[in-house]
Amino acid sequence: MLWIAWKMLIGNRAKYLGIVFGVVFAALLIAQQASIFCGLMLLTISQIRDVQGPDIWVMDRNVQYVDDIKPLADTELFRVKGVPGVEWAVRFYKGIVRARLEEGSYEQMILLGIDDDTLVGAPEGVLLGSVADLRKPDAVIIDKVGYQKIWPGEPLRLGRVFEMNDRRAVIVGIATASKTFQSFPIVYTRYSQAVLFAPRERKVLSFVLAEAAPGETAAAVCRRIEEQTGLQALTQRQFVWKTLRHYLAKTGIPINFGITVLLGFLVGTAIAGQTFYLFTVENIRQFGALKAMGTGNWTILGMVLFQALQVGIVGYGVGVGFAALFGLATKSFGRLSFFMPWQVLAITGVAVLLIVLLASLLSIRKVLVVDPAIVFRG
Amino acid sequence: MRCRGVTKDFGTGGSLTRALRGVDLDVPSGELLMLVGPSGCGKTTLVSILAGTLEPTAGDVTVLGQDLVAMSNGRKVRFRRENVGFVFQAFNLLPALTAAENAAVPLLIAGWGRHAAIEAAGAVLDELGLGDRLASLPSELSGGQQQRVAIARALVHGPRLLVCDEPTSALDAENGRITMELIQRIAVQPGRAVIVVTHDARVYAFADRIASMEDGRIDSLTAGPHAAGSA
Secondary structure (H helix, E strand, O other): OHHHHHHHHHHOHHHHHHHHHHHHHHHHHHHHHHHHHHHHHHHHOHHHHHOOOOOEEEEOOOOOOOOOOOOEOOOHHHHHHOOOOEEEEEEEEEEEEEEEEOOOOEEEEEEEEEOOOOOOOOOOEEEEEOHHHHHOOOEEEEEHHHHHHHOOOOOOOOOOEEEEOOEEEEEEEEEEOOOOOOOOOEEEEEHHHHHHHOOOOOOOEOEEEEEEOOOOOHHHHHHHHHHHHOOEEEEHHHHHHHHHHHHHHHOOHHHHHHHHHHHHHHHHHHHHHHHHHHHHHHOHHHHHHHHHOOOOHHHHHHHHHHHHHHHHHHHHHHHHHHHHHHHHHHHHHOOOOOOOOHHHHHHHHHHHHHHHHHHHHHHHHHHHHOOHHHHHOO | OEEEEEEEEEOOHHHOEEEEEEEEEEOOOOOEEEEEOOOOOOHHHHHHHHOOOOOOOEEEEEEOOEEOOOOOHHHHHHHHHHHEEEEOOOOOOOOOOOHHHHHOHHHHHOOOOHHHHHHHHHHHHHHOOOHHHOOOOHHHOOHHHHHHHHHHHHHOOOOOEEEEEOOOOOOOHHHHHHHHHHHHHHHOOOOOEEEEEEOOHHHHHHOOEEEEEEOOEEEEEEEOHHHHHHO
8 A cells, every 4th residue: 555655646746746845945954054053063163173182171260162262371381280190281372363464454363372392282284384394483384274365366385474463473384274163364383472473461371281191081180180270171072062062052053043944844844734735635535535445544544654754755865965965065165164964964854754744744634534435426 | 235214414403414314225136226316316325325435324224244334434444345346436546556556456455465466457457358558547548448447446356345426427428338338247246236326317228226316215116127128
C-alpha cells in the first residue's frame, strides 16, 4: 500500500513539486540561516581558537568575553607564574587601535601583542616573511584579508609602513588568520612593541596565557590560579563557551536569526500544508475507493504519513543541499560567515519532520473521516 | 443477502431526511439484481448499506450469512476486503497506476506481493479483452476500457458480492452494452450475487430480477428479461 501511496504522490507532478518546494524552502532557509548564525558565532571565538599552545587564559574576574578587555597590571604575570602547576606563563595584549596609513587615511585594527621571548600566540600560517622577523624594530605581521581590505587589488608586499599611536610600524610578514567578529585587519607584534602602539594606559596587560605542568589538568590549574590570585582563569574550551554564552544571551543575534528561522518554518509549513491538503482533497475519492475496497484507517493513516515523510526526505535533501552549495559559493568570495555543523543538519531535520507532520495533520483528518460511501455519489 | 425493515435517515430534527423507509430484499447467489428508479429514490443508499459502507438507521442486514449491523467497523472493513467487489459510476481508478496496477489494488489491500498481484490482475484484464493495455494509464484509455479495468479490479480477488453503481451511465450505448455483457458473462457466477444500480433502461435486459424503487421503498420486484430469456 505504501507503493500505491508513493505512486499517488508522484502521479500529480505539479502538486508533488509544490509540496516539495514548501519543504525545500523551509529546509534551505533554516539550514542556511542557522549555518550563518553558527558562522557568526565562530567569528566571536576565532581569536581564542587562533592562539595555539597555551591551555589556560587568565584575565580580570569581570571579563565576559574575548573582546571585553579589562587590563591587568603587568605584575599579575609573575603571580600566575608563581602558582604551583603552572609550567609557564606569558603576556598577551589585545586591543583595537587606529592606524594612519601612508596615504593619509585611517583604519581601525586589532592589535595583538605576543610574548617577546617565546612569540607564543603568533600566527600559524605565515604566507610572506617569517614570525622571527617580529624581533626586528617596529615589526608587525598583518593578516592577508586585512591587507587586502586596506590595499584592495594590490599585490602582497612586505616593507609597507603605517603608523599607530604616532609610531612607525613596518610589515615584515603576511599571515592567514581566522576572520573576526569586527572584521578589522589583525596586526601581530611583540608585547613590548604593542604597548607602544596602543594608547597610553596605566595597565595594559590583557591576558596571561599559561600552560599546565605535565601531570596537571588545565582545569585544576585554573582553579588554583583563581584561588591564589583572585583572577579569572579559564581553559581555552571554557573561554570559548563563556564568549559564546555572552553573545547568545546578551546580543540580539540569536533572536534575529531565530525570527528568520521561525519564518522559514512557518512559511514552509503553510506552503507544504496547503499544497498537501489540496493534494489530499483532490485524491479524496481515491482514498474513499480504497476504504470501500477494504483498506483500514490505520493503513490509510500510514499511507498519508508515508507520503508526508517522502516529501520531507526529498525536501530536506534538496534544501540542505542548496544551503551547502550556498555555503560553498560564499566561501569562495569570502565575505559571509558560514559554518554548517552536524547539529544544524539535525535541527533542520527535526524542523522538516515537524513541518511535514503538521502539514499532513489536516490531510490525515480529512482521509480518516471520509465516508467510503462517497464513492457511490456521482 | 437478506435485508429486513431497513431504514436510513440523514440529518436530525427539522432537517431529517428519510432515504429508506423499511426495505425488505433478498438476493440469492448467482443472481444479477438491478436496483432501478428515479434519482433520489434511495438506490445508492440501499446499495451502500448492502456493501457495508453505510450504517442503516434501523433494520437487519445479513450478507453471506453475516449480520452487517452487529459487525464492528474493523470487521466490516475486513468483510468488504474479502467479500465485496465494487464497480463505480466514475470508475475511481488511480490515475497514477497502470491498468494492471489498478486492477491489482484489491489484492494489494489483501496483502499480496506487488508482482504476483499485478500478474493476477493482468490475467483478469486479458479475459476482459484488455490484454494489450496492461501498461496503459487510465488517461490513455477510453471510458469503456476504464470501466473494464474497474470490473477487473472488482473481480480480481474473487468476491462473493459484486456491487455496481451506475456502471453504464458514463458510457455510450455501445460501451454500456459491452460492459453489461461482460458483467453478465464473467461476474455472474453460482457463488456470487451481483447488484447493479442503474436508471439506464437500455441495460434492463441483462437483469435476472429488477427491484424498482420509489421514495425509499421497493415498489415492485419483477423477473428481468434475462431470467425470462433463460427460462
